[in-house]
Amino acid sequence: DIQMTQSPSFVSASVGDRVTITCRASQDVRGWLAWYQQKPGKAPKLLIYATSRLQSGVPSRFSGSVSGTDFTLTISSLQPEDFATYYCQQANSFPLTFGGGTKVEIK
C-alpha cells in the first residue's frame, strides 16, 4: 500500500499569509495526486488534481507542485474562507489512500 505522509498536521496562520502543506508518498504515484479542502460538517471539495491542475471554479491562489515524491499545496494569500482541513490523496494504485490531513486555523 502507498502511504501518504502529510505535514504539518496543524497550521496557525493569518489572513494574507502564504501557507504550504506537504505530502510525501512512500512510492511513485506517477503524478496522480489530488488535494481536497473540507470544512466542518461538509463533504470534501476537490481543489487540485494530477499534482498541479486547478479544478474548475477553484481560486488561483491555490496551486500544487511536486519535487520527487514530495507534493506541495500552496495557498498564496490565505483568505477567511480558506480556514479548513486539507487532505492529499494518491490515485495511482489501490488501495487509494489519503494523507492524515492538515488543519489550517486562524492565528
Next chain:
Amino acid sequence: QVQLVESGGGLVKPGGSLRLSCAASGFIVSDYYMSWIRQAPGKGLEWVSYTSSSGHNIQYADAVKGRFTISRDSAKNSLSLQMNSLRAEDTAVYYCAREGTYSWDFWGQGTLVTVSS
C-alpha cells in the same frame, strides 16, 4: 447540475447489516467510475470501495473486503453499498463520490452509520 444524495444510514448493532444508496442526478452513474469513502468521527478520510464504469473492475479496502458489496442500479441511476457483519470500527459518515481525472470531483453530503449495541 451534478448532485449526489446518500441515504440509508442509521444505528445498527454489531454484526448487523445496512444498505446505503446514492442517488445521482445531472449525469449517468454507469458512465463514470464511482467510489464510497468514509470518515470516522473526528478522523480523516478513508477510501472504502470503487467500481469502474463497466462494473468489471471492483475494488475494496482490506478493512471491508468480504463484508461490503458495491453495486449500481442503472434504472434508478444510483450507487449502493451493502454492508454486512458491521463492526464498531465501521462507524463513520459515508460519502459517495464521482471520479473525474484520477480524483473525486463531486461528492454527496454523506450519511452517518453508527454501529453500537
